[in-house]
Amino acid sequence: MKRTTVTRSMLSMAAAAVLVLAGLAAPATADPPTADPPTGGCLADRLTRLSTLRHRLDELALNGLAGNSQYWYVDHRRCTLAIATLRGAADPVTSAFLHTARMLPAPVEITELGAPVTTRVARRPAASPDTRAATGFHGGSTLYSGLTGTVFICTAGFNGYRANTTGTAGHCARDAPTWYDGTGTLIGTVDESRFPGADWAVIPAAEGLDLTSDILDGDSTTTITGFARPRLDDRVCGTGATSGTRCGTIDATDVTVNYPEGPVTGLVRSTQSGTAGDSGGPVHTGHTGVALISGGPPEGAPTFLQPLNF
Template sequence: MKRTTVTRSMLSMAAAAALVLSTQAGPAAADPPAAGCLVDRLEQLRALQHRLDGLALDGLAGAGQYWYVDHQRCALTIGMLRGAADPATSNFLATARLTPAPVDIVHLGAAIRPRLARGPAADPNSRPPNGFHGGSTIYSGLTGTVFICTAGFNGYRPNTAATAGHCARDASTWYDGTGTLIGTVGQYRFPDADWAVIPAAEGLPLAGDIVDGNSTTRITGFAKPRLHDRICATGASSGTRCGTVDAVDVTVNYPEGAVTGLVRSTQSGAAGDSGGPVHIGSTGVGLISGGPSEGAPTFIQPLNF
């Protein structure tokens, strides 16, 4: 992976718009620890992020995959699909380079997408006993090829299950592994955000935990993830994998539209994990949203809905 660092030249006024680009193979060289961005610089970076968000919301971000303010480096980090040179991408990068604040461009080998999957309908042997659990595989139908996602937390809103908003965008009715009706989507947001709540079908007991194989984790409360938190997430395809939050307030430019306010973590994942619960011990903090088709990073919808 290549990282390109962009800074504004500080020579003459005639050269004020010139950019100095330095590229090195592999990860970016480590900077000295930053005491934090000065207020003016931080405001510049946030304003730039909002301008880029506006382009993405208008479908003009080209191959820009994600971007966020990196407080440690005091720069805006942009993940770009490697090799893209279309006009929209060029214009997007030109906008990014108009700021006097530094911009770090990370070249990506794979696109960032929601982690929805398609596959065969429910397996009647896959559901754990004693109710419906967070972390369970959920299906959009009972026969043939269907959409597959993961249940998030039960009870984040009373008497509801949760999953990713892009799952609800593609299907309104969801079933568990035995073909038992979970419910019909009540509310969802995608793009812009990525969450959905499903009021439980009559008689469906909602367990207050998340399940991975034969083990369960009781969830006793909810919070929002913070930078450097050590988190674990459970997905239908990946099981439980853990990592560290390395960016917050991330904009992700999915093919279906931009989603703002996400969190990036170092854990890997795969298609089918969408909507899965993200937690710190017994505290729920988010839902799996997307990432590359396989691997890291993983982008997370915080529990703020």
């Protein structure tokens, strides 16, 4: 017979979750959930309940009390709060987190995932530098944290979102401050970044570096003429150092992702696929840049994106 051992730390975390639950519980006078809204969208009172619940779950996550819950967001099409958790997760902290979601007067849908959501940085042995002369540094190019030994690999975002800078994911900056291209040319050192909470980093261009106003896009380049925020149902394409160019549709906004390093709020979810090494890559619709690649399952879809709001 299989025996499950509950450690003192697990009990302590569960007890902490219960205390938070007590403070977050809805008042006894709260109205019951409303009926399904018309096709035009969520009724205002239901949307308010859903948004309140999402913020309360965010608070639990910030206190390390989300357990194996992976991400959650308000599904405006179905007028529910969608929560994704690891399949079979039944530890006390995850159970308490899901209990919070179920006990409040808001409709909740819980799905189970076969793999955890992680950031998409790669770590590999350094390759020999490309000896070809660089003619300009494009968005979507591979970034390396060093030239010898084992290095982190990410992807450059958009050049010029902030003047004379390129960008990448914030978790890449957490792994290494200084980045190079495939020729061994210094791209720059991170000046400003945020992760967790958000997932972005700004890299001022090294002296003499020619930043182009385009991004690598399959076998060609796409000129970026402006920037905007991603919107629900946008058709987007993103470039990653490992995956190349992958396209999809924005199917959720204002998503909280519970990464192992801590929760990140305000992300969007795309149906495009990806893998390790794509972190920080530029995502665009037409000639408009809208986001940077943040993370997802180890392989495949969905992909979570950091909007250009920093």
